[in-house]
Amino acid sequence: MRKYVEMMKSQIKIQTAYTAWFWASTASSIMRMVIIYFFWHAVYANKTSIGEMSLDTMITYVVLAMMLGIYVSGIGNQLSGNIRDGSIAIELMRPYDLLTKLVALDLGNTISSLFRDALPMVVIAFIFLGINPPTSIEGAILFLISVFLGILIGTQFDLIVGVLAFWTVNVWGLRVLREAIVLFFSGSLIPISLFPQWLQTVSQFLPFQSMVYVPVSIYTGIISGTDAYIAMAIQVFWLVAIFIIVRIFWALAIRKVTIFGG
Numbered sequence: 001m002r003k004y005v006e007m008m009k010s011q012i013k014i015q016t017a018y019t020a021w022f023w024a025s026t027a028s029s030i031m032r033m034v035i036i037y038f039f040w041h042a043v044y045a046n047k048t049s050i051g052e053m054s055l056d057t058m059i060t061y062v063v064l065a066m067m068l069g070i071y072v073s074g075i076g077n078q079l080s081g082n083i084r085d086g087s088i089a090i091e092l093m094r095p096y097d098l099l100t101k102l103v104a105l106d107l108g109n110t111i112s113s114l115f116r117d118a119l120p121m122v123v124i125a126f127i128f129l130g131i132n133p134p135t136s137i138e139g140a141i142l143f144l145i146s147v148f149l150g151i152l153i154g155t156q157f158d159l160i161v162g163v164l165a166f167w168t169v170n171v172w173g174l175r176v177l178r179e180a181i182v183l184f185f186s187g188s189l190i191p192i193s194l195f196p197q198w199l200q201t202v203s204q205f206l207p208f209q210s211m212v213y214v215p216v217s218i219y220t221g222i223i224s225g226t227d228a229y230i231a232m233a234i235q236v237f238w239l240v241a242i243f244i245i246v247r248i249f250w251a252l253a254i255r256k257v258t259i260f261g262g
Contacts, residue, residue: 011105015109149210
């Protein structure tokens with residue numbers, strides 16, 4: 001396990017090595033947050049609520065959803081790149097589990113993004129945008145646990161796309177489709193509670209709302225009490241299920257590896 005921790009640390013160092021890029025990303029995230037803030041103020045013009053959500057609740061939701069949306073991309077793109085250029089052959093011979101290594105690297109990216117994007121956004125959002133604090137201490141603790149589960153679900157789901165490169169080689173189209181589906185069904189754009197009833201029903205049978213909607217809804221109080229614990233149990237279910245699916249695909253893929261490039 002120690003070697004994966006060291007890999008995670010090395011990824012943090014890589015992410016913070018380029019100062020200009022680091023601060024440019026911070027500025028970009030803050031700018032997007034401000035744009036979203038004014039967009040929803042315009043939507044709520046002459047309205048007190050939309051779908052039983054007040055303006056301050058909506059602002060809190062969309063700001064947090066935007067923050068969490070940063071962390072559900074995963075590292076499947078690196079895996080597909082290794083497959084495409086042939087370096088996967090070297091990776092498979094090294095003394096570690098490649099999928100676990102990729103998860104460790106993704107956690108390194110997540111920690112780096114926490115300081116680069118999330119913390120500045122949280123400070124500015126609380127001071128200048130007036131987002132609401134958690135509804136309770138219990139809600140805050142459950143929110144943090146739910147966020148961690150959501151990040152792991154996003155990482156595992158992205159690995160599925162990466163593993164598919166063994167068969168498709170080029171996964172650009174799959175990644176575009178994946179980004180669109182996750183952005184919509186995770187609740188990153190708008191709360192799932194504002195979807196038509198039939199679409200809300202469909203989303204309940206998909207893993208995507210466990211990435212963003214569930215943790216943010218726990219924070220804002222949209223989901224609370226027993227429902228919050230049930231929602232987190234569903235997150236655990238999806239995490240285990242997707243993990244098993246990834247491992248099955250991986251076991252099938254490495255039986256016969258066709259290497260292009262190197």
